[in-house]
Amino acid sequence: MKIVFFVFTLLFICSLEASPPDFEKVQCKGVVKELFSKNVEEFGVWRSTFPDSFVYEAFRFHPYFPTNWSEVQISKKDMIVRTYDGKDLKEANIGSDCSLNFQKIDFPFELKKNEKLDTDFDDQKLIVYLKTLKKNKSALFYLWSPKFSYSVTHYPFVEKYARDLGLEFIPLLDPRVNREESLRSLNLAYSDFWKKNALKHRSLANQGSVAKTFSMDFYLRFGFSHFPISIVASNEKIHPRWITGVMTEKGFKAQVKKIIKELN
Amino acid sequence: MGYQIKIFRVLLAFLMAIKIEAATCVPAHEYFPMEGKWVPKNDNGDIVLGMYARMSPDGKYVLRSFSGKGLSQVTLIELVRASKNSVQVYETPFSNEAFPVQGSWRYLVDIGGQHYLLDDIKKYQKNADKQFTGGIRGFYTVASELLGGTKEKHQIRSLSWPNEATGGGEQGVGVLSNQVITAQMNGKGVATKIDSGKMNYMCANLRKSDGNVMSLPMMSPWGTEFASMPQDPKNGDPSMRIYEFADNHKDCRLVQDLGLAVAKINFSFPAVSGSQIEAVLFYASGSVGGKGNGVSFFERKTKKIFSLDDPDRRVRADSYPGFTRDGRIMYGAYWDDCTNGACVEKAGYVLSDPLQSDDVKKFKTLYPEEGKHLKECITDEDVKTIVF
Numbered sequence: 001m002k003i004v005f006f007v008f009t010l011l012f013i014c015s016l017e018a019s020p021p022d023f024e025k026v027q028c029k030g031v032v033k034e035l036f037s038k039n040v041e042e043f044g045v046w047r048s049t050f051p052d053s054f055v056y057e058a059f060r061f062h063p064y065f066p067t068n069w070s071e072v073q074i075s076k077k078d079m080i081v082r083t084y085d086g087k088d089l090k091e092a093n094i095g096s097d098c099s100l101n102f103q104k105i106d107f108p109f110e111l112k113k114n115e116k117l118d119t120d121f122d123d124q125k126l127i128v129y130l131k132t133l134k135k136n137k138s139a140l141f142y143l144w145s146p147k148f149s150y151s152v153t154h155y156p157f158v159e160k161y162a163r164d165l166g167l168e169f170i171p172l173l174d175p176r177v178n179r180e181e182s183l184r185s186l187n188l189a190y191s192d193f194w195k196k197n198a199l200k201h202r203s204l205a206n207q208g209s210v211a212k213t214f215s216m217d218f219y220l221r222f223g224f225s226h227f228p229i230s231i232v233a234s235n236e237k238i239h240p241r242w243i244t245g246v247m248t249e250k251g252f253k254a255q256v257k258k259i260i261k262e263l264n
Numbered sequence: 265m266g267y268q269i270k271i272f273r274v275l276l277a278f279l280m281a282i283k284i285e286a287a288t289c290v291p292a293h294e295y296f297p298m299e300g301k302w303v304p305k306n307d308n309g310d311i312v313l314g315m316y317a318r319m320s321p322d323g324k325y326v327l328r329s330f331s332g333k334g335l336s337q338v339t340l341i342e343l344v345r346a347s348k349n350s351v352q353v354y355e356t357p358f359s360n361e362a363f364p365v366q367g368s369w370r371y372l373v374d375i376g377g378q379h380y381l382l383d384d385i386k387k388y389q390k391n392a393d394k395q396f397t398g399g400i401r402g403f404y405t406v407a408s409e410l411l412g413g414t415k416e417k418h419q420i421r422s423l424s425w426p427n428e429a430t431g432g433g434e435q436g437v438g439v440l441s442n443q444v445i446t447a448q449m450n451g452k453g454v455a456t457k458i459d460s461g462k463m464n465y466m467c468a469n470l471r472k473s474d475g476n477v478m479s480l481p482m483m484s485p486w487g488t489e490f491a492s493m494p495q496d497p498k499n500g501d502p503s504m505r506i507y508e509f510a511d512n513h514k515d516c517r518l519v520q521d522l523g524l525a526v527a528k529i530n531f532s533f534p535a536v537s538g539s540q541i542e543a544v545l546f547y548a549s550g551s552v553g554g555k556g557n558g559v560s561f562f563e564r565k566t567k568k569i570f571s572l573d574d575p576d577r578r579v580r581a582d583s584y585p586g587f588t589r590d591g592r593i594m595y596g597a598y599w600d601d602c603t604n605g606a607c608v609e610k611a612g613y614v615l616s617d618p619l620q621s622d623d624v625k626k627f628k629t630l631y632p633e634e635g636k637h638l639k640e641c642i643t644d645e646d647v648k649t650i651v652f
Contacts, residue, residue: 048523050548052555054568147315149360178306222550226527
């Protein structure tokens with residue numbers, strides 16, 4: 001049985017390829033290559049993403065900086081391009097004459113329909129903040145929601161891990177939920193499950209704990225598809241790999257250390 | 265002779281009527297609004313759905329986690345089909361991301377491994393008594409009843425990262441593990457655990473390729489496959505991958521790499537009546553462009569990703585979806601309820617037939633050969649044949 005497993009694994013490794021779009025094969029490749037000239041390894045990574053439909057192969061460029069997002073949906077007949085520059089989300093179809101006509105499109109409902117306070121977080125704040133993160137200065141954005149209980153119960157733990165490693169801990173709440181209720185669930189989880197541990201490390205339940213995130217950048221990093229999501233930034237950059245879910249202290253710290261090393 | 269022909273014609277008409285009735289498609293989408301004083305609301309006054317939701321194989325129940333006020337942390341929601349669909353809510357004694365034993369839904373399990381009967385939760389709600397305690401205790405535990413079990417005797421595989429409290433110690437750091445317990449039920453309907461099984465630390469055979477931090481585990485309904493996303497694979501980017509359990513319960517065989525970094529996925533049931541597609545489901549939050557409704561599924565034969573949609577209702581999915589036994593997809597969502605052009609936003613649960621989605625229909629038109637295993641729709645008859 002082990003031999004069979006080994007052979008399958010070997011076959012799989014041999015068949016693995018990186019997944020950037022093959023712009024050599026697309027129509028209007030000159031226009032496309034110029035359009036994506038900044039979407040190169042130096043600035044981020046291309047990854048496969050959700051296609052609009054089975055007819056498309058979809059790729060998204062995950063940048064180190066929030067102003068350099070691109071997504072492309074490629075079919076045999078057409079190509080849809082989407083960009084986000086830290087402010088506007090735009091879409092264009094590449095026509096048969098290779099023309100590009102970008103139009104602004106709506107933010108997803110998760111971001112646009114919920115009320116926003118001045119104390120909440122968005123990409124303007126993210127861009128300014130990242131520029132303060134010089135070499136070897138790091139931060140951990142912790143996206144949490146009472147919709148995912150682990151993200152509540154593990155909140156104080158992750159804050160401790162981040163502080164142990166010298167990172168600034170920036171908790172950001174799911175914009176779709178009730179602030180007061182979220183704060184209450186955080187306190188409840190705190191007292192019910194983790195009182196002994198958590199009291200050693202922090203004073204919970206401050207207003208900062210319920211600042212909501214309206215960051216399109218974090219949405220594009222799939223920060224709203226699960227909670228918690230931990231996103232690490234350092235040296236003015238966000239790492240395109242994020243940490244999904246909770247894990248034990250050793251596993252979590254090992255992941256964060258590796259990401260910080262890669263960013264510096 | 266004329267009399268016999270008449271009887272024959274009547275019989276033929278009757279049989280045809282049965283056939284037509286048997287071929288009646290289920291609605292492409294069914295909506296069950298969540299309404300009542302108890303529903304949690306956000307700062308806008310909108311209803312908040314629990315994103316971490318588990319769907320029962322008969323399409324009747326949702327086990328929903330949400331740390332809000334008004335209800336217990338985990339609630340069992342029953343979809344009530346009537347002239348005006350609604351939901352019935354049952355509180356539970358569970359906490360955190362409690363989970364069902366997939367496949368049969370014979371038990372609902374709290375994160376400490378306490379197994380409760382579904383019927384007891386409905387009858388006694390928060391005051392229900394557990395039947396027994398067993399299986400893995402750890403982050404993101406999932407469980408499935410192994411195929412071949414009976415009401416009297418059955419095996420349950422649980423899968424998780426055991427945490428230190430379970431005695432797993434450092435081995436629990438990101439190492440997926442599974443445990444198979446055996447339970448029996450007596451004539452009075454009381455279940456007991458008769459074998460605790462043992463902890464199996466898994467996938468050491470894949471450590472050089474997939475790394476040793478496997479996140480977001482999810483298991484197939486009968487516990488034969490599981491999905492997980494290696495956080496730091498040695499052979500590429502983190503992506504959701506499907507693996508098969510080896511007979512020794514320890515080794516893992518990579519079956520399919522979905523090539524996407526996504527949240528937990530959910531498996532369809534193995535096809536038995538031909539109605540089901542063999543697929544895994546995604547909650548597609550993170551997509552832009554307003555296409556689809558937030559639920560996508562990877563069809564395993566064509567290896568294509570299809571999206572669900574109901575553009576008339578502007579559906580926006582807001583929970584993890586799940587497959588029913590007959591192949592329908594169930595999920596929490598927001599939608600527009602419109603009368604004479606005036607629309608009201610509703611929140612609740614939706615049951616959709618993926619075979620009737622525009623994307624699947626388009627695929628069948630463009631690729632009739634590759635799409636011939638995909639039926640026109642799930643029928644009422646398919647739904648009736650569910651064994652639950």
